Amino acid sequence: GESVGLHLPTLSVQEGDNSIINCAYSNSASDYFIWYKQESGKGPQFIIDIRSNMDKRQGQRVTVLLNKTVKHLSLQIAATQPGDSAVYFCAGVTGRRNTPLVFGKGTRLSVIA
Amino acid sequence: EPEVTQTPSHQVTQMGQEVILRCVPISNHLYFYWYRQILGQKVEFLVSFYNNEISEKSEIFDDQFSVERPDGSNFTLKIRSTKLEDSAMYFCASRVEADLPGQPQHFGDGTRLSIL
Numbered sequence: 001g002e003s004v005g006l007h008l009p010t011l012s013v014q015e016g017d018n019s020i021i022n023c024a025y026s027n028s029a030s031d032y033f034i035w036y037k038q039e040s041g042k043g044p045q046f047i048i049d050i051r052s053n054m055d056k057r058q059g060q061r062v063t064v065l066l067n068k069t070v071k072h073l074s075l076q077i078a079a080t081q082p083g084d085s086a087v088y089f090c091a092g093v094t095g096r097r098n099t100p101l102v103f104g105k106g107t108r109l110s111v112i113a
Numbered sequence: 114e115p116e117v118t119q120t121p122s123h124q125v126t127q128m129g130q131e132v133i134l135r136c137v138p139i140s141n142h143l144y145f146y147w148y149r150q151i152l153g154q155k156v157e158f159l160v161s162f163y164n165n166e167i168s169e170k171s172e173i174f175d176d177q178f179s180v181e182r183p184d185g186s187n188f189t190l191k192i193r194s195t196k197l198e199d200s201a202m203y204f205c206a207s208r209v210e211a212d213l214p215g216q217p218q219h220f221g222d223g224t225r226l227s228i229l
Contacts (some may be wrong), residue, residue, distance in 0.1 A: 033216050043117075043204045043220035044156065061226060089156065100146060100158035101206075101218060 012110045019077040021107045023090035035064060035075045038106070039086045040061065047088075069086035077104070077109075085111045115139040118219035119205050125227045126195050134224045136205030144208040145188045146218060147180065149173070149201040156204065162188065164208045192226075200228045 013019045025033070031052040036044035050057045050064045050073070057064050063076040077084055087106040093099040118137045126132045138145050147159040161168040162180055170186055179191045188207075202225050206218040 036220075038156075041222070043206075043222045044120075046217045046219060049217055100161055101148075101156075102158070103156040104127070105155045 003021045009105065010095075010108045010110065012112055013080050015082060015111050015113050016079055019075075019084070019109055021075045021077075021088050021109065023073050023075075023104060025071050025073070025090075025091060025092045028068075028093070029094050031071055032093045033064070033066060034091045034093070034101070035062075036089045036091065036103075037084075037086045038089065044089060044103075054062045080111050082113055085109055115183035115219075117205055117207055117219050119203075119222060119224050120153065122222070123225045123227070125229060128197055128228050129194050132192050132226065134192075134203050134205075134226070136190070136221060137186050138188055138207030139209075139219055140186070142207035142209050142219075144168075144218075145180075145182070146206040146208070146209075147190045148204045148206060148220075149161045150223075151201045151206065159190070159203075166197075192200055194229045195226075197228050200226055 034049040035047040037047050038044045048059045048062050048064050050066050052068060055066050061078045065072060066073045073090060075088060087108050089103045089106045091101040091103050117139055120135045124132055136198060145162040148156050149159055150156045159172050160170040160174045160180055165182060177193045181189050188205060202223040204220050204223045206220045208214045208218045
């Protein structure tokens with residue numbers, strides 16, 4: 001099965017600074033990774049994903065980096081804003097069609113104004 | 114943007130009672146899921162559903178749980194005889210046809226289930 005975990009449970013950053021949230025995974029067969037954001041009282045919200053044949057993918061203010069050698073991925077948020085305060089989860093899946101997501105405990109990002 | 118909607122947002126039930134949580138997945142999605150999140154813990158997979166049958170289920174999804182797609186839009190989770198430890202947030206998710214690469218699961222905002 002998949003085991004996904006996060007290095008730090010909490011992260012505090014100043015508004016305007018860049019944030020980096022890290023995640024380690026154990027299943028080398030994982031071929032697709034997703035970052036979700038969960039705000040208080042809401043469901044996980046898709047942020048960005050990356051396939052294992054890539055090492056970097058950029059979205060709007062977010063970048064995901066994948067290092068398959070050390071089974072590590074990170075989410076970088078540029079110019080962090082108060083609205084970015086949330087819990088961030090990574091999830092890994094294999095190529096099976098209906099794979100359930102396996103979440104880690106998450107990193108709580110707090111943005112200091 | 115299309116959303117997964119869940120009702121009710123909060124359900125309070127006496128222990129031993131049956132409860133039905135309802136979800137309306139995104140209309141063109143074909144894969145459906147239920148997850149739960151006990152307060153302060155990680156999101157855990159319960160069950161996946163495709164083509165009117167369960168595809169996969171976790172150890173949590175025991176005989177007290179069942180899922181149904183009674184019509185073309187709703188997807189329900191039933192807990193037959195609730196226990197105190199069933200108190201959690203329950204999230205429904207759906208996903209479009211999996212032949213398209215990188216199609217993530219989209220989540221609803223959950224139903225908070227409180228068992229008294």
